[in-house]
Amino acid sequence: MVEQQQRETGWQLHEHTAEAYERHLVQVFMAQGAQILVELAGVGEGDRVLDVATGTGIVARTALPRTGTDGKVAAVDLNEGMLAVARRLSEGLEPAIEWRLGDAQNLPYPDAIFDVAICQQGLQFLPDRAKALGEIHRVLVPGGRLVLSMMRPPAHNPAYPILADVVDGYLEAGAGEVLRSPFADISTAELRELLTATGFQDVSIIHGIAPVRYDSAEEFARLEISSSPIADAVDALPDHTREAMFRDARQALDDFVDDQGITFPAAVYVAVTHR
């Protein structure tokens, strides 16, 4: 059930989990990533920017101050819980961000109305990535820029698959798969081919590697799970089972533990291209 839902819709969170996502993942990773992507896209005065798979809206909020009063920021996501948090966090911002519920594979916008599209950690969740890229290409003006990021495969992000394996031992089939879903099994060459085949030009792919640190292995496991689609399933476990799972996670991740907590690399693709 968890797996089926994930396959069909990709990283779907209830609103309370979206709040945890904003507190944990956005503050730890996405805020910094958004700054980098907005910078790489060269977002400036007057630009019309689309944030694809916006989640709680960090890319849209980061782009907004750079577009000025002549520009515009629009953002789309499939998940109403994420958008509810995004709307709340952007209350009072001027000009207002245009939030829209919609599917990246069938964007709810006319052709050629954006100068910039940014998709931070969204493409890997889409069942039809080529279709989504085709849609982004369609809504960009000729010469319009696309910048996207996605996690590299599990081999480059060693701590996450270990946590997913532990979860597999405690939850129904597919729960670990949900935690593995951000780490797309796609090579640099395949990502380049996907973008080029869609018609994007001058594709530049960068491998970003950032050190991740938490106070303890257990804190990493708890925060990662609490801001993911399996948060409710883990909450529903009997206390002793849940505690045993976190104990196992602590042991399994021991190789990454040092005297200040736990640290490991997180590796992402960043692609910069234009229509």
Ligand SMILES: C[S@@+](CC[C@H](N)C(=O)[O-])C[C@H]1O[C@@H](n2cnc3c(N)ncnc32)[C@H](O)[C@@H]1O
């Ligand atoms: C890991 S979050 C990234 C959110 C945001 N870009 C950020 O930087 O925090 C992935 C997002 O992709 C969204 N998503 C998944 N499938 C989607 C689809 N088909 N169309 C639009 N958004 C989708 C999810 O709802 C979720 O908000």
